[in-house]
Amino acid sequence: MWIRAILGAVLVCLLILHFLKRLQTQKNYPPGPPLYITALRFIQAGFRIQPDTFTKLAKEYGTIYSVWEDSVPVIVVSGYESIKEVLIKHSEEFSGRSITPFYRDVVGDKGIVASNGHIWEQHRKFGLVTLRKLGLGKKVLQRQIEDLALQLAETFARENGQPFEPSVHFFSSVSNVICALVFGHQYSLDDEEFVKLMHALNYGVHFGGTFFHLLYEAAPWLMKHIKGPYKGVYAAADVIFAQARKEIEMHKTKLAGNDPRDFIDYYLLQIEEQSKNDPASTYDTETLVHCISEFLFAGTETVNATLQWGLLLMVHHPDIQEKVQKEMEDAFGSSRSINYEDRKKLPYTLAVINEIQRFKYILVASTPRECIKDVTVLGFSVPKGALIIPNIHSILYDSKVWETPEKFNPNHFLDKDGKFVAREELLIFGAGSRECLAKNLAQMELFYFFTILLKAFTFKLPEGVTEVNLEPVGGVIFCPQHYKICALPRVH
Known part of the structure; x- marks a missing residue:
């Protein structure tokens, strides 16, 4: 504890020094809290970012305000109309991706999510095209997800x-969806390599947002000399990269030019083709390794956390759980499996899935963007290099947008006739040029896992447990507190 106290004091001093340095340079930017105020609130929150961190500041400083990260202005934007203007109207200006010191040192700046400029443009286009070729929304991938569910x-x-x-169980199953997509095969749950990979992914995900992670971001020059707390996360990254490289080498020996099977096959063919025709090609094996790690990280814990919240909310609202089950029975009876195309016949179920994502949004904010050119937004000057954080929580809990934002209410996504309504305010996958690449995949996974589980079981709290804890565990991903549940088979 004394080490944490000393490091905490160092962090506060660093933040105050940065505040004093920036007093004269903030004049042209949106107003915002002094850095020491931000630091104190961070300390009061137990050195963790909370879901409403940015929203509380927005109530004091407005829909657009500035904080600082080192020497870089960080501009937080709140409210649906303001965020839409940033992400959609000014999509090009805010198409950059800032790489934090910790992420750059541990993972690097290659891949799709973390890259910029020409490499990002090439890889995003390639990723979108390849995911379509691999069958997003088509039968092959649907069957794989259904089988895993x-x-x-x-x-x-x-x-x-x-x-x-x-x-x-959720973590392993969802990870296997990504493995099938990227590697072309699923792992047995007791496979030694798979277990090792799962441990590494889990460690990496839960290190994000911790005290030592955030301290590294605040003082990377200091943390490079304090190796102890970071050995585990570096080792986890090595495990993931090593498994990716192993799979790539195996694919090289079995590559079928006319019949690519998975993301690695398509990428290796792209390397071969581009090396002949494009001297400015950015495709190489090391970038492929980083693409794989991004798929595994981004595609696993997000869906895993949402499914965990889904079951917990069904236990907390047994009437809603029962209504979902009745809708499935009325639509399909007990003998027919549910296909993705059938989702249109399940308006209430779709509303529940969407409300889970709204009510328990799993990120502190949408992934930060970097401004690639000077621009004026919402009446303020935003300089090239500034970071923009879209505060999605400010939309998802806005009483001007939702009838009962503080309550779990599937009616938010139903019209007066009980038909499902897709709400454009549900910006959980971002928008514009940096919208989540695997948005459709995530939606498909949530549908299959949620419907198949609720068709098979009624979920209840263990005997003697009477309360559900809906407070999240803070971090980069907001997961539920550890909980146990009973899955009681349903009699059809």
């Missing part, structure tokens, strides 16, 4: 209605 249901059934923690 059915396997997960079998795993739940083996618990025999006794209390168990679903998070580990």
